[in-house]
Amino acid sequence: MHDYPAPALAIAEDMRKAAAAQPARAVSFQGAPGANSHIAALQFDPDCLPMPCWSFADAIDAVREGKADRAIIPIENSANGRVADIHFLLPESGLSITGEHFMPIRHTLMATGPGPFRAAISHPQALGQCRGWLRGHGVLPMEYADTAAAAAKVAEDRDPELAAIAPPLSAELYGLTVIEPSIEDQHDNMTRFVVLARAPLDPAEITGTAMTTFVFQVRNIPAALYKALGGFATNGVNMTKLESYQDGANFAATRFYCDIVGKPGQVPVDNALEELGFYSKNLRLLGCYPQGRDRP
Numbered sequence: 001m002h003d004y005p006a007p008a009l010a011i012a013e014d015m016r017k018a019a020a021a022q023p024a025r026a027v028s029f030q031g032a033p034g035a036n037s038h039i040a041a042l043q044f045d046p047d048c049l050p051m052p053c054w055s056f057a058d059a060i061d062a063v064r065e066g067k068a069d070r071a072i073i074p075i076e077n078s079a080n081g082r083v084a085d086i087h088f089l090l091p092e093s094g095l096s097i098t099g100e101h102f103m104p105i106r107h108t109l110m111a112t113g114p115g116p117f118r119a120a121i122s123h124p125q126a127l128g129q130c131r132g133w134l135r136g137h138g139v140l141p142m143e144y145a146d147t148a149a150a151a152a153k154v155a156e157d158r159d160p161e162l163a164a165i166a167p168p169l170s171a172e173l174y175g176l177t178v179i180e181p182s183i184e185d186q187h188d189n190m191t192r193f194v195v196l197a198r199a200p201l202d203p204a205e206i207t208g209t210a211m212t213t214f215v216f217q218v219r220n221i222p223a224a225l226y227k228a229l230g231g232f233a234t235n236g237v238n239m240t241k242l243e244s245y246q247d248g249a250n251f252a253a254t255r256f257y258c259d260i261v262g263k264p265g266q267v268p269v270d271n272a273l274e275e276l277g278f279y280s281k282n283l284r285l286l287g288c289y290p291q292g293r294d295r296p
Helices: 006-021 037-044 056-064 087-093 124-130 131-136 149-159 166-173 224-234 267-279
Strands: 027-032 049-053 070-077 096-104 108-111 119-122 138-143 163-167 177-180 190-197 211-219 239-247 255-259 278-292
Touching: 006 027, 006 049, 006 149, 006 166, 027 037, 027 056, 037 049, 037 070, 037 096, 037 163, 037 190, 049 056, 056 070, 056 087, 056 163, 070 087, 087 190, 087 239, 087 255, 087 278, 108 149, 108 166, 119 124, 124 131, 124 163, 131 138, 131 278, 138 267, 149 163, 149 166, 163 166, 166 177, 177 190, 190 278, 211 224, 224 267, 267 278
Parallel strands: 027 049, 027 070, 096 278, 119 138, 119 163
Antiparallel strands: 070 190, 096 190, 108 163, 108 177, 211 255, 211 278, 239 255
């Protein structure tokens, strides 16, 4: 296990002890206390015990090993695209997606003093979402493990020319001064999180609109992808996400990650998945879960 900067370490240890005492309430997340994922966990389940982990893999392992009941992982951002390599992590994890949560992201510039600042440290995603502001103010972006840990690092180093980009909660936890409350380039900035658990939800027990996520690989025949996806169009199933990624170093096996509106047990979805099976291989359902936000 890696260590956070000292100001974050004591808080993280207290949170881990609380989670260890009641693992059924624990929700693991990647980042130091005060990270966006920490906030998302509390928004998704206000009664949970957030459990900080150093990496996405650590957060997933905490669920697999029974140290936490669920994990909450960011997978995509409206301004900067894919966040976590969920495509690689989730299929091999043995976990299932059981929920999703959408959270507006506000990036706050914080420091020990008023500046001026030569550099700002944060997670690469946060830096990417604030690149315009940083360039316009002549502040050098510097990558760090996560947003909240960056805030803790600034609090630890007490360098007056160094700032952090992190959620406002981090300034509160680590005693930093908020310099600018909202420096993201797009103020409709939104991150989608997925909730992972050891056991999948039963689609039949999901009330209201459901989402289904799966990965597949097309067969090596002409127009295989076109034919594989045709069943969703002809059956009127709304596909809200389709991403390709390479599986292996030889670039010969392309996998696809897909979200659809609906669930197994509904005739259109069953028909579409059956047709997909004719033209694909290694089809794996990653989860069926209640829709967290309407898709137009």
